[in-house]
Amino acid sequence: MRKTRIAGAFAGIAIAALAFTACNSGTPGEPTDPSGDGGSTGDATWFTVADPKPTVDGSDTVKAITARGKVKVGVKEDQPNLGYLDPATGERSGFDVDIARWIAASLGYDEKDIEFQPIDSANREQAIVNGDIDYYVGTYSITDKRKEQISFAGPYFVTGQGLLVAADSDLKGVDSLTADTVVCSVTGSTSIQRIKEETPAKTVELSKYSECVEQLKNGQVDAVTTDEAILIGYAAQDPDNLKVVGEPFSEERYGIGVKKGDTAFVEFINTTLTDGGDIWTAIFDKNLGKAGVKGTQPKVDPVG
């Protein structure tokens, strides 16, 4: 219902915009949420669905998407404000999920044409290498090591590693970790690697950050470490029992993971991000800004 209304309202804008942008869309529709509910239901509120679908010459990924008529996107679903699946309503929300929707829209695919696949941190590269997904948007830091297996578009966001502790904890930040502190993080993440390499803390490694948060609430671990943007979401869900402490102690530049060497697709995504500053801001404000996360849109990396 809402989708139809919005599509109708912005069809003219979309067509006019397409005339100017040749092969890239995802042009601003209305960078405010007309429903006023602040919740994302997958409607194309923040961007228009490209019609006709653009051609992306030389991209094997887009060729496969076109043949299939669906977009397969890897996401997280236990990270509030970033990549979240509401178990009660079945709705996906969050900054990363909306970025994923925006890219799909710029390729000409609406919510009903997106197949979201939850993929844990440890399994991201393999899912992209295997072609299980067309792209991945889920707090995925751009690193040289990962670039040996896949390519990244972006960055589309920059955050830093932090610490989540119990509200009554004495831990003040990364410098207060000792050999007696037990810190939980996730296999295959930059967070677990850094905490092992740079602090004396004992570590517990699980598959999902939400599992670490459960252990923290149960008193099984003293802290959870990963990117602040993620931790702020967990703290906001349970402010009486959890708090984020200290200053961020790394720089995590979030990229969109795609098949290695698909530079045409990387360039297409980068153009969407670069041309869509208003959309980025709307998506950011709605999901992360509202939650108290600070940030501005970073410049994308040169391709190659």
Ligand code: GLU
């Ligand atoms: N951004 C970090 C990483 O890509 C931590 C968050 C995550 O595991 O998704 O490893």
